[in-house]
Amino acid sequence: MLEARNLSKRYDGASAPALDRLNLTVEPGEVFCLLGPNGAGKTTTVNLFLGFLEPTDGEALVCGIDSAQDPLGARAKLAYIPETVTLYGALTGLENLAYFTEVSGAPTPSSELPPLLLAAGLPEEAATRPVRFYSKGMRQKVGVAIALARRAQALVLDEPTSGLDPLAANEFAALIEKLRREGMAVLMVTHDLFLAKQCGARIGIMAGGKLATVFGADDVDHLGLERAYLDLFRTGEIERRVAGEAA
Numbered sequence: 001m002l003e004a005r006n007l008s009k010r011y012d013g014a015s016a017p018a019l020d021r022l023n024l025t026v027e028p029g030e031v032f033c034l035l036g037p038n039g040a041g042k043t044t045t046v047n048l049f050l051g052f053l054e055p056t057d058g059e060a061l062v063c064g065i066d067s068a069q070d071p072l073g074a075r076a077k078l079a080y081i082p083e084t085v086t087l088y089g090a091l092t093g094l095e096n097l098a099y100f101t102e103v104s105g106a107p108t109p110s111s112e113l114p115p116l117l118l119a120a121g122l123p124e125e126a127a128t129r130p131v132r133f134y135s136k137g138m139r140q141k142v143g144v145a146i147a148l149a150r151r152a153q154a155l156v157l158d159e160p161t162s163g164l165d166p167l168a169a170n171e172f173a174a175l176i177e178k179l180r181r182e183g184m185a186v187l188m189v190t191h192d193l194f195l196a197k198q199c200g201a202r203i204g205i206m207a208g209g210k211l212a213t214v215f216g217a218d219d220v221d222h223l224g225l226e227r228a229y230l231d232l233f234r235t236g237e238i239e240r241r242v243a244g245e246a247a
């Protein structure tokens with residue numbers, strides 16, 4: 001489970017907080033998508049969960065562990081997939097998976113690793129090819145396989161499908177849905193409304209460091225979500241929500 005409690009961050013010298021009293025819970029088996037314009041505070045939120053930043057106030061909890069107090073403990077429960085998964089180009093997919101699993105300290109035996117690459121949607125022959133020959137979508141799938149091998153209970157993603165073609169993005173969304181069904185708590189930052197709708201059980205829109213509103217994915221269709229998002233900003237409703245009590 002991922003939980004933000006009054007989570008706040010003001011960078012040194014900044015006139016306003018980048019994140020202002022965020023309250024958010026992502027339950028096991030739930031996907032929460034965070035949307036919002038550039039500078040809304042999404043990546044700050046991710047970095048606070050990862051323990052890369054210290055909050056000015058409040059807490060970021062991963063399975064009950066405070067990321068600021070015990071970043072290693074929190075990260076042991078948490079997998080992270082950034083916009084581009086960093087892998088060793090000279091190593092094969094399987095070797096990368098084995099390496100990152102070992103350094104994470106996860107007890108997954110090496111015999112269990114090849115099926116995880118398949119479960120992440122990589123073709124069998126890819127496992128033994130150096131990843132410098134992989135497409136971006138294939139690299140992101142290795143990231144998913146690493147999350148599976150680490151037996152992470154929560155997953156944080158920051159723009160994971162940026163630069164993927166629609167087919168690859170669609171496959172990635174299906175993978176996230178699979179992880180959700182297996183009980184993972186997933187927090188995904190994205191600018192892709194279509195992806196958010198596709199995998200988001202709940203969709204939150206941030207602005208000015210606050211969670212301005214939350215939609216249930218079932219409450220809006222794809223076009224409805226785009227319209228609702230644009231209307232929030234075009235009508236000034238977002239400022240009213242941010243100025244008042246946010247969602």
Ligand SMILES: Nc1ncnc2c1ncn2[C@@H]1O[C@H](COP(=O)(O)OP(=O)(O)OP(=O)(O)O)[C@@H](O)[C@H]1O
Pocket residue numbers: 011012014018036037038039040041042043044045
């Ligand atoms: N290291 C930093 N030092 C100072 N200010 C920062 C730092 N990182 C981010 N900020 C500021 O904090 C605010 C929130 O930034 P953040 O990167 O969290 O936004 P974001 O929603 O992820 O944006 P994007 O969609 O562009 O990635 C912005 O005003 C940004 O300029």
